[in-house]
Amino acid sequence: MLDLLPDLTDQYPDHLLIADPVFNAYGKKTIFHGEVVTVKCFEDNSRVKELVATEGKGKVMVVDGGGSKRVALLGDLLAEQASNNGWEGIIINGAIRDVATQANINLGVKALGATPLRSTRKGMGDVGVNIAFAGLRIEDGDYIYSDLNGLALAKQPLALDFL
Numbered sequence: 001m002l003d004l005l006p007d008l009t010d011q012y013p014d015h016l017l018i019a020d021p022v023f024n025a026y027g028k029k030t031i032f033h034g035e036v037v038t039v040k041c042f043e044d045n046s047r048v049k050e051l052v053a054t055e056g057k058g059k060v061m062v063v064d065g066g067g068s069k070r071v072a073l074l075g076d077l078l079a080e081q082a083s084n085n086g087w088e089g090i091i092i093n094g095a096i097r098d099v100a101t102q103a104n105i106n107l108g109v110k111a112l113g114a115t116p117l118r119s120t121r122k123g124m125g126d127v128g129v130n131i132a133f134a135g136l137r138i139e140d141g142d143y144i145y146s147d148l149n150g151l152a153l154a155k156q157p158l159a160l161d162f163l
Contacts, residue, residue: 002030002031002147002148003031003147003148003149004031004033004145004146004147004149004160005145005146005147005149005150005152006149008145008152008158008160009152011158012154012158015154015155015156015158016145016152016153016154016158017135017136017152017153017154018135018150018151018152018153019134019135019136019150019151019152019153020134020135021150022112022134023091023110023111023112023134023150023151024110024111024112024113024114025108025109025110025148026096026099026102026103026109026110026111026114027079027089027090027102027103027105027106027107027108027109027110028102028103028104028105028106028107029088029089029106029107029108029109030108030147030148031108031146031147032060032088032089032107032108032146033060033088033089033143033144033145033146033160034058034059034060034088034089034143034144035058035059035060035141035142035143035157036059036060036062036138036139036140036141036142036143036144036153037051037056037059037060037061037062037127037128037140038062038063038064038127038128038129038130038131038138038139038140039051039061039062039063039064039125039126039127039131040063040064040125040126040129040131041063041064041065041073041124041125041126042065042066042068042124042125043065043066043068043070043071043073043119043120044119044120044121044122044123044124044125045072045073045074045078045119045121045125046121046122046123046124046125047124047125047126047127048061048063048073048074048078048090048125049078049121050127051082051127052078052079052081052082052085052087052090053081053085054085055085055086056082056085056086056087056088057086057087057088058086058088059087059088060087060088060089060090060091060108060144060146061082061087061089061090061091062090062091062131062138062144063090063091063092063093063094064093064094064131064132064133064138065092065093065094065095066093066094067093067094067112067133068094068095069094069095069112069113069114069115070095070115070117071095071115071117071118071119071120072094072095072096072097072098072114072115072116072117072118072119073092073094073095073096073111073119074090074092074096074097074102074109074111075096075097075098075118076097076098076101076102076105079096079098079101079102079105079107079109080105082107083105083106083107087107088107088108089107089108089109089110089146090107090108090109090110091108091109091110091111091144091146091151092109092110092111092112093111093112093131093133093134094111094112095111095112095113095114095115096109096111096114097114097115097116097117097118099114108146110146110151127140128140134151136151136153138153142154142155143155143156143157143158145158
């Protein structure tokens with residue numbers, strides 16, 4: 001299957017909220033979905049680094065970086081660690097780096113853009129908090145679905161029996 005969201009929105013039109021189309025796809029995995037783990041941080045990827053080191057099977061990290069594209073909140077080393085720990089994907093309201101390398105890592109990655117500059121690590125940021133961007137209000141424990149058509153959010157897991 002090359003597309004998920006068109007079928008998903010046809011099957012569950014009243015259960016999904018669609019994100020504004022502001023994200024670019026960067027990871028090798030073009031279709032991914034899972035339970036949301038939220039992170040709120042600004043130009044400090046300390047919490048992202050901590051989370052990629054944990055078990056992520058069935059989960060998607062959704063990072064509100066405040067829309068900043070000045071520094072990257074995800075690079076190839078953290079993306080590789082996330083993939084190795086089973087994370088389905090990472091969505092960043094901000095920037096990433098190491099774009100060509102991330103395209104070869106088995107992880108779904110979406111971000112607003114790319115920059116070569118890394119972020120600082122001062123231990124700032126929060127995990128498990130409500131965030132809002134791209135026209136969505138996202139809570140820890142929501143479910144997110146992603147493909148090259150965009151992003152969709154649901155409050156509960158949806159059956160994907162058409163896959």
